[in-house]
Amino acid sequence: MKWLKLAIKNVLRNRRRALVTILITAVGVAAILIGGGFANFTYVSLKEMAARSSGHLIVAHKDYFDKEESVPMEFGLNDFSSLAKKLKSDEDIRYVIPKVEFTGLISNGEKSTIFMGSGVDPKYEFKVKGPFLTIDDGNILSKREKENNPQVMLGKKMAKYFNAKINDSLTLLSTTVDGSLNAIDVTVQGIFSTGIPELDKRSILVNINTAQSLLSTDKISNLALHLRETEATFSKYNKLTREYADLGWQTWLDTAFFYVGVKELYNRIFGLLGFIIIMMVFFSIYNTVNMSVVERTREIGTLRAIGTYSNEVTRNFVLEGLVISFIGASIGISIAALTSLGLSIAEIQMPPPPGRTSSYPLAVDIPVNLYLITAAIVTVVCIIASWLSSYKASNKSIVGALSHV
Amino acid sequence: MTNIIETKNISKQYEQGDLSVSALNDVNISLSNQAFAALLGPSGSGKSTLLNICGLIDKPTQGALYFCGENIADASDKELTTIRRNKLGFIFQGFNLVPVMSVYDNVEYPLILLGVGKKLRRERVTAMLETVGLLPFEKHLPDQVSGGQKQRVAIARALITQPRLVIADEPTANLDTQTATDIINLMYTMHKDFGTAFIIATHDERMSSHCNIEYQLHDGALQ
Numbered sequence: 205m206k207w208l209k210l211a212i213k214n215v216l217r218n219r220r221r222a223l224v225t226i227l228i229t230a231v232g233v234a235a236i237l238i239g240g241g242f243a244n245f246t247y248v249s250l251k252e253m254a255a256r257s258s259g260h261l262i263v264a265h266k267d268y269f270d271k272e273e274s275v276p277m278e279f280g281l282n283d284f285s286s287l288a289k290k291l292k293s294d295e296d297i298r299y300v301i302p303k304v305e306f307t308g309l310i311s312n313g314e315k316s317t318i319f320m321g322s323g324v325d326p327k328y329e330f331k332v333k334g335p336f337l338t339i340d341d342g343n344i345l346s347k348r349e350k351e352n353n354p355q356v357m358l359g360k361k362m363a364k365y366f367n368a369k370i371n372d373s374l375t376l377l378s379t380t381v382d383g384s385l386n387a388i389d390v391t392v393q394g395i396f397s398t399g400i401p402e403l404d405k406r407s408i409l410v411n412i413n414t415a416q417s418l419l420s421t422d423k424i425s426n427l428a429l430h431l432r433e434t435e436a437t438f439s440k441y442n443k444l445t446r447e448y449a450d451l452g453w454q455t456w457l458d459t460a461f462f463y464v465g466v467k468e469l470y471n472r473i474f475g476l477l478g479f480i481i482i483m484m485v486f487f488s489i490y491n492t493v494n495m496s497v498v499e500r501t502r503e504i505g506t507l508r509a510i511g512t513y514s515n516e517v518t519r520n521f522v523l524e525g526l527v528i529s530f531i532g533a534s535i536g537i538s539i540a541a542l543t544s545l546g547l548s549i550a551e552i553q554m555p556p557p558p559g560r561t562s563s564y565p566l567a568v569d570i571p572v573n574l575y576l577i578t579a580a581i582v583t584v585v586c587i588i589a590s591w592l593s594s595y596k597a598s599n600k601s602i603v604g605a606l607s608h609v
Numbered sequence: 610m611t612n613i614i615e616t617k618n619i620s621k622q623y624e625q626g627d628l629s630v631s632a633l634n635d636v637n638i639s640l641s642n643q644a645f646a647a648l649l650g651p652s653g654s655g656k657s658t659l660l661n662i663c664g665l666i667d668k669p670t671q672g673a674l675y676f677c678g679e680n681i682a683d684a685s686d687k688e689l690t691t692i693r694r695n696k697l698g699f700i701f702q703g704f705n706l707v708p709v710m711s712v713y714d715n716v717e718y719p720l721i722l723l724g725v726g727k728k729l730r731r732e733r734v735t736a737m738l739e740t741v742g743l744l745p746f747e748k749h750l751p752d753q754v755s756g757g758q759k760q761r762v763a764i765a766r767a768l769i770t771q772p773r774l775v776i777a778d779e780p781t782a783n784l785d786t787q788t789a790t791d792i793i794n795l796m797y798t799m800h801k802d803f804g805t806a807f808i809i810a811t812h813d814e815r816m817s818s819h820c821n822i823e824y825q826l827h828d829g830a831l832q
Contacts, residue, residue, distance in 0.1 A: 210709070217709060502705070503708075506701065506707070507707070510699055511693045511695070511722050512694075513690050602666040603667045606701070
């Protein structure tokens with residue numbers, strides 16, 4: 205405690221210099237935390253979006269993910285109800301949602317275009333998609349649609365292409381599992397936006413029964429498993445792949461190309477920025493302690509002469525560095541926490557990222573471990589900077605130090 | 610009786626570029642417990658060099674140095690620091706007090722280094738400050754007391770660990786006549802009361818009247 209008090213007194217010797225160093229440390233810590241918090245918020249959002257889109261786990265025929273089908277649904281799942289029921293009995297799994305993926309032509313009688321369709325179960329599909337699917341017009345698919353009036357939801361850009369309105373009639377044309385052509389008339393129930401222009405140009409959603417009817421099959425393409433906790437994905441994947449080795453399995457990460465790309469990019473950008481900031485803090489503290497050491501060379505000589513070991517002198521300077529880092533880090537953490545809170549209240553929107561049409565909230569989600577890691581890094585940096593700048597002076601000749609002017 | 614410090618034919622050369630400057634030549638001194646020794650000589654005669662060697666903050670380039678009978682010429686920096694911490698006290702011409710520490714803290718510092726408990730430290734520092742007449746100033750910073758009082762703090766700091774030997778380098782040089790006389794009397798009283806040996810580099814002739822040994826240095830050699 206005595207040494208800590210002495211270190212605080214020594215830090216306060218040159219208040220302006222100490223204040224500048226503390227502010228640099230605080231700004232550095234705040235920048236790392238805010239940058240890291242923003243990246244973390246982005247990762248969490250993209251992960252959630254990817255998981256909600258595909259399901260945390262996707263189970264299909266064993267060849268579904270690796271081979272190309274020669275006819276539609278060649279690698280579809282038969283008798284999926286019993287499998288779905290069995291999987292649903294696992295208490296970690298919240299929803300088991302069947303899906304039919306298909307492609308074909310869509311036409312309004314005047315012009316046509318290709319589509320990428322998903323046959324979904326409206327009861328659960330829109331529940332799990334939540335805020336990650338924007339309904340621009342109309343409604344989601346009915347849970348119980350009339351058999352003679354199948355519904356379709358169009359991607360925003362496709363709707364624009366057809367100049368389609370709600371209740372307009374369109375025709376879907378696709379190849380059945382037998383290889384013949386089949387067509388079905390559908391009514392526009394809603395227009396949605398995924399935020400990705402290319403998808404909005406090609407995507408349609410229909411009821412799973414409609415898709416099966418179009419393809420003349422009872423099979424489904426895959427089952428999407430939505431877990432209660434995203435963190436449980438990989439342990440559950442390991443367990444289920446052992447239990448159901450005859451089926452094909454993927455996790456949400458296998459399909460989350462945007463998430464993986466953004467994470468790699470952000471990790472590099474924020475990693476480099478973090479490194480630069482840490483170096484800035486390092487040199488700031490090194491400079492401050494170094495100047496203090498030079499100014500107090502005579503005092504160091506005196507302390508050494510009256511019996512202070514050189515490592516004790518170095519320790520005192522390291523303590524001074526730690527005092528600066530502690531105050532700076534505390535202020536930085538407070539700034540970051542307040543910024544995070546302020547942004548959550550202000551609800552500022554970021555412009556859409558490249559290749560996207562929808563903006564997203566500017567938010568900073570700083571996990572506890574980022575606070576701890578940043579504080580630990582700054583502490584270590586301060587120890588190294590203080591030690592480096594004081595070690596030489598502490599081991600200098602005492603006579604030389606005492607005659608220092 | 611073993612001398613506290615004894616030098617045998619010590620010499621000290623400083624290298625200045627290609628030149629070798631001799632600061633001490635074959636110097637032999639010995640100090641016992643009762644020594645209140647003056648080290649006299651003009652500027653550049655080697656007083657400070659000899660004092661630094663006796664204070665174990667410098668090493669001779671030749672000769673043997675004995676502290677309490679042990680040859681310490683080859684002792685490590687850590688060993689010398691331990692001896693200084695336990696058995697030596699220093700009084701500097703410029704007082705050399707730590708400016709951010711109060712009078713009390715400056716005197717207490719060597720006891721902290723020795724690991725003395727808080728209660729005993731309090732007792733000993735209070736007694737020492739009373740002896741040197743600075744108890745009312747215990748909370749003052751060095752900048753808030755006079756030059757004479759600063760030197761009293763330095764004397765108190767040097768003696769608080771009850772060392773065997775105090776090294777004093779021109780302790781009265783920065784003081785007015787009356788204060789210098791007071792400081793000389795105080796050091797002599799402490800020498801008598803505590804039984805601590807002193808070696809004092811000085812130009813002050815009044816110091817001589819109290820000293821029982823005088824070493825006169827000239828051009829690095831004893832006269």
